[in-house]
Amino acid sequence: MQQPLSPSGPTGASGASTRPKATRAQFLACDDRDMLRAARDLTRDLATARGEIYWLDLIASAGIGYGAMAGAILVSSVPLAVLLGLVSALALYRALMFIHELTHVHRDALPGFRLGxxxxxxVPLLTPSFMYEGVHTLHHKRTQYGTVEDPEYLPLALMKPWSLPxxxxxxxxxxxxLLFRFAVLxxxxxxxxxxxxxxxxxFSALSINPQFRRRPPEGEMRxxxxxxxxxxxxxxWVLIGSMFALGWRPILIALAVVSFTATLNQLRTLVAHLWENEGEPMTVTAQFLDSVNVPPPGPIAEIWAPVGLRYHxxxxxxxSMPYxxxxEAHRRLSDHLGLESTYQGANHPGLVVLVGRIARSTMGRGRG
Known part of the structure; x- marks a missing residue:
């Protein structure tokens, strides 16, 4: 096994690293303890969730999303309806992604936020929080990440080319x-x-692993x-009944908006990890390097990976770090650990590059 890359080291004339990025394979047996220690020590003062940020962001995102959806339904111009529908989808996507925060932030840190x-x-998007709570935390378990017991992991980079589209x-x-699940099932x-x-x-978990079976709810979760x-x-059933009162146009536009939102989230999920694990348990460092940061510069990642998900x-x-x-946590770790650190191995330039990497891996499998 190769030795872990040092936190600091030689760089090229431009300041870029002269060594290849650290890889998951280098850390399957042991952790980079310097990086884990730095992550703990340098960010202690950042761990408090600020309720005013959460509430303002959520209300603004939801308000813009529903307002733009109403506009798309009411306007007669098709191009304007499409534009408003796109705005609605992106805003509701951001609002929806707060479900990720709900699973990690302590329940007493944001009073009333789950209900709100x-x-x-x-409930309006038929994706209540129980579909993620108690599921996503399994993805973070040290011994379950990347294994068949992980509800949010598939070795997509090791599958056939047709699996990606x-x-x-x-x-x-x-x-x-979702409409069928809640209205019928x-x-x-x-x-x-x-x-x-x-x-x-x-059918009660936002999972991508077809082998995952959810256990019965316990305690207050029931x-x-x-x-x-x-x-x-x-x-x-209110949505279904609206077709008789308002006609087909409103619900079809709403379904189209939510469908675009779901597809964008699935595309983000595709590049949230490198998906290179074949089922063995991994160290925390290996899990980190199998995951993806898409840090600045550039604002585009904030659109397709909102609410902190560009720092996955x-x-x-x-x-538990608030989104x-x-x-700031990324800035501190980058400055402290340097360009030659293991930390840089999880930083990637963007969506297109990541999709291309996974696609090339599956193409190689397809030829095999």
Whole structure:
């Protein structure tokens, strides 16, 4: 096994590293303890979630999203409707991504935020927080990341070429599938326990691993699931009933907006990791290097990876760090560890480069 790269070292005349980036394979057996120690020590003062930032960001994103959707429904100009629909999709995408924060921020840090998020975003988009809570944390477990027990991991870089477009495009069907789940399967499951068990195990988690089966909810989660599913089922039938009162146009536009949002999130998921693990347990450093940061410069990543998700690898080092603190944490670690550090191995230039990397890997598998 190669030795871990040092926190500092020689650079080229331009200041760029003269060594290749650290790779996951270098750290399958041991961690870079200097990096882990720096991540802990340099960011302690950044760990407090600021409620005013969360609430303002959420309300603004949801307000713009629903306002633009209403505009897309009401205007007669097709180009303007498309433009407003795009704005709506991007704003609601940002609002939706706060579900990721809900799973990590301590429940007492943001009083009322879970309820507010579910009322504004989770239930209206038929993606209440129970579909992520208790699921996403499994993805962060030291012994489960990248294994068959990880609900959010597939070795996509090691699969066949056709798997990538299928992985992204299947998200187009997400709004219809969610509508069917809440409008049909939830009421049916209330009557038929076998249906209820099947729906819970297989269709109640935002997972990408087809082998994942969710365990029954326990404790306070049971009550939370009941109320969120009940509200979701009622809202699903309100949406269906709206077709008779308002016609097809509003719900078709809403479904199109949410479909675009789901597809964009699936594309982000495609490049959130390098997907190069074949199922073995990994060190924290190896997990970090199998994950992706897309740091500045450039504002584009903030659009397709909002709410701190452009620092996804850093998030795997510090899962509880609030999203608004990640840019400063990244700056501190980059300055302290330097261009020759392991930390730089998780930094990547952008979406297109990452998609190309995974595509080349699958093409190699296709020829094999």
């Amino acid at each position: 998020w579910n009322a504004l975003v989770g 299928l992985f992204v495009l299947i998200a187009l069907l997400a709004p219809v599938a 939830v009421p049916l499951g209330a009557i038929l326990p076998p249906v209820r068990r099947m729906v819970w195990q297989r 009550s939370r699931v009941f109320w969120q599913e009940t509200c979701g089922a009622v809202w699903a 690898a850093l998030h795997h080092l510090m899962p 608004h603190s990640l840019p």
